[in-house]
Amino acid sequence: MKKKRLITRTIILVVMALAVGYTLYANMNKDKNNKIVVGEPAPDFVLVDMEGNKHRLSEYKGQGVFLNFWATWCKPCEREMPYIENQYQQFKDQGVQVLAIDSGETDLVVNRFIDRKGLNFPVMIDDGAVQSTYGINPLPITFLIDKEGNVVRIHTGELTEETVRAFMEQIKP
């Protein structure tokens, strides 16, 4: 009798705890960048860069991809750009590709920024579709994608030259 009561109570509490747990979990992950999971394949996208070349992520299989989301109005993004450019020069012949995706600004602003900073890697503008696929909220955010097309690391926030170098080393095929 006593045991039965304990079992009943435990079952009821467990069921309710599960329901509450699920709700909290679903709520927490509602807006969060949980779409991208380290170790899983990076979602494919197609964007046209400022020079008119089409870049499709899946076509970079066999290379490591350093995928950076940024905007000109984001100061940390601006500070890390020269580091990415420097390391791009070091690693571009070793199978590391840099793709920089601007957050929906105008061509003019992005072009002037590229000129000013002397950027040589492909820069493309996304009007929102890629950002929402990747669950981008704060900028900058960098995704490291290995030669198999899997995400190996997600870094939110500003990068130092050291980290950029270490990251590219990490995804070098």
Place this chain on the structure above:
Amino acid sequence: MKEVKCECGHVNPQGTILCESCGRLLEDNEKEKQLIDMRYEGSARRSQTYNKTIIDKIWNFFSSVKVGVSLIIILLIASSLGTIFPQEMYIPPLLPASEYYGEKYGWLGKLYYDLGFHNLYSSWWYLILIAALGISLVIASLDRVVPLYRSLKNQRVKRHESFLKRQRMFHVSDAELPEEASAKIKAKLAKKRYKLREEDGDLLAEKNRFSRWGPYVNHLGLIIFLIGGMLRFVPGMYVDEILWLRDGETKSIPGTEGRYYLKNNQFIFEVYDKDKDEKVFKDAISKVGTVVKNYQTNATLYERQGDIIPGETPKLEKVRDQSIQVNKPLKIDGYALYQVDYKLGEMSKMAFKLENKQTKEQFGDLVVDLYDPKMSYDLGKGYKVEVMSYFPDFEFNEDGEPATKSRVPNNPAFIFNMITPDKPDGEVSFVAIRQNLEPLGENDYKMTFAGIETKNVTALTVRKDYTLWIIGLGGLIFMIGVVQGAYWNHRRLWIRRINGQIWTAAHTNKNWYGLKRELDEVFADSGIDAPKDQEAEDKKE
């Protein structure tokens, strides 16, 4: 389990105050009281009895009414805090929330944001409070309804003397109750819809027992309501998004996974006109100034064809044109788009003229699209203006350099290079709203501001709700419970023949006056007195 055996032979669960069967007092300290507490029929609330394992402790915590009431009060306070300023989802997306609250509402707004109240209703602690209340409802109800049901089901006709004399309505008549009078009483009771049970000439009359289940039906409704709310977190059940669209803009409808796109052809904002509209409105219009007649978005709905890789331009097929007005949503596939907000006159284009400062001679117009400015504008005859920098939301940053806060053209500023036949290398001019600087020395030419074009922006709520019927059902059951418990009273009357006397006692869960009146009527002309209100008599003394 330790059980309590009553003298009448009935075995009661531990913690029982009044025997479920005969009503004898089982707890010694109850015996000193003149009236007994009839709440839950003196049955054992399970939680009070066992307190052994951690499961029991958790159970007992949630079973407490005090805990439940405290949770309700805390929730009330928390919910009202969330209404001081608008929640994040309702603020215009022109500024990030981190800046919006501070800018619009001052330091209080900033505090509001920092404390996370801008997303209060989906914060983890708010959800935990709601969940705790839900758990408390389930457990507290289970703990009470099961024993209450048992004792009401098991009650005997012959209640013990100690039970009867401690009822609030009680009387002993030193009289006989002849068969004829008894039959009359019973007939009257039956007419008043009492259910009668008799045993050896003793009587139990009872009506409206179902009213006792009212609170539990009410709780059941609330629990269903909460389950409906919980289902909103299940993917596909509920969408509540907002879509801001400028005139002429096409965007994918949020929540539809990129399946549907909407184009805002034009947002229309109409007010009543004092002279054109019917005369009846005239007074009202002069009193208030402007009265809005219509908010309308002329929209075109598109459906995407085929699969899409993010970033690709979608192939869209037109579904239909429709105008969306307040309370006239566009509906598609379970989704509804409602007109909810707007912004008039957002800057979209700026016009300038190149002017010679001395001769005041002007060279050509240039119109800069603030959403897509060109690199340079050729004005012909060797006159050309290059846009060197564009700051859609201009500010001076910490280093004193021009910068942009966001990509929205709230405060556009430009650095122009003006190329003219006499200055082929160009002159640099910095132009912002009401600012015209010459950072690299005195210029011969300047950019004069020649006007502005604006666009309207519409905001639509995207709503899909498959949980509404569950929430509605919960609400309905809730109300049924309220009505059930509020408009009927559970009334009982006991009549016993004890040692040649007639003992009468009565009980109701509320409205004692109503019971008294009813019984006075039943016992009129019967030769015995109706049970008297012992509490009222106490007060008289």
